[in-house]
Amino acid sequence: MDFQESKTKENLARSFAAECQEGARYQFMAKMAQQQGYQYMSMLIRTLAHNEMAHAQQFFNKIVELGGNQTQNIEITAGYPFKSGELLDVLKQEAENEHMSAESIYPKFADIARDEGFEDVANLFDMVSKVERTHERTLKKLHENLSCNCLYKCNDEHAFKCDECGTIIMNKCAPKTCPLCKMGQGYYRIDFSIN
Numbered sequence: 001m002d003f004q005e006s007k008t009k010e011n012l013a014r015s016f017a018a019e020c021q022e023g024a025r026y027q028f029m030a031k032m033a034q035q036q037g038y039q040y041m042s043m044l045i046r047t048l049a050h051n052e053m054a055h056a057q058q059f060f061n062k063i064v065e066l067g068g069n070q071t072q073n074i075e076i077t078a079g080y081p082f083k084s085g086e087l088l089d090v091l092k093q094e095a096e097n098e099h100m101s102a103e104s105i106y107p108k109f110a111d112i113a114r115d116e117g118f119e120d121v122a123n124l125f126d127m128v129s130k131v132e133r134t135h136e137r138t139l140k141k142l143h144e145n146l147s148c149n150c151l152y153k154c155n156d157e158h159a160f161k162c163d164e165c166g167t168i169i170m171n172k173c174a175p176k177t178c179p180l181c182k183m184g185q186g187y188y189r190i191d192f193s194i195n
């Protein structure tokens, strides 16, 4: 099938727009987390934003590669989320958005691309949807830990690590201030590499 006539061209453009917006929303969210003192969470969310921009770039590159010079403006109709709220709400909404992308939108786009004979694009959609699944898990975990107030405490003794200086402390909770670098609790995270 001719790329210019394909549904896949539109789906790539939709996905590019979605990834750009997701990347932007994650940067807003990371800023919100940072302003509230959740440094480590903020860093994690910034990494997600970075991932979304990498997805956006791959979708953009595919349009250029397959469309070449013939590709002008691509008209699309699509809906994008504009909900906002407190950090907890936003974490939940974004986890739901990731779920939609991973389990429904990208698999559907992959099927269409395969039907239209764009196997490479189908594989790209499959690979990206796998990543979105891990994003969903990260956001859910953050939402869960923040809502039960257990970002910095565990029921059992655990390794807590300061992301600023690397200090590791075995305790049931992270210190209010890091004894080594004096940074706040927001720099601490449970270190799963230790136990």
Ligand SMILES: [Fe+2]
Residues within 6 Å of the ligand: 019, 022, 051, 052, 055, 128, 132
């Ligand atoms: Fe993405």
Ligand SMILES: [Fe+2]
Residues within 6 Å of the ligand: 022, 048, 052, 098, 131, 132, 135
């Ligand atoms: Fe994502």
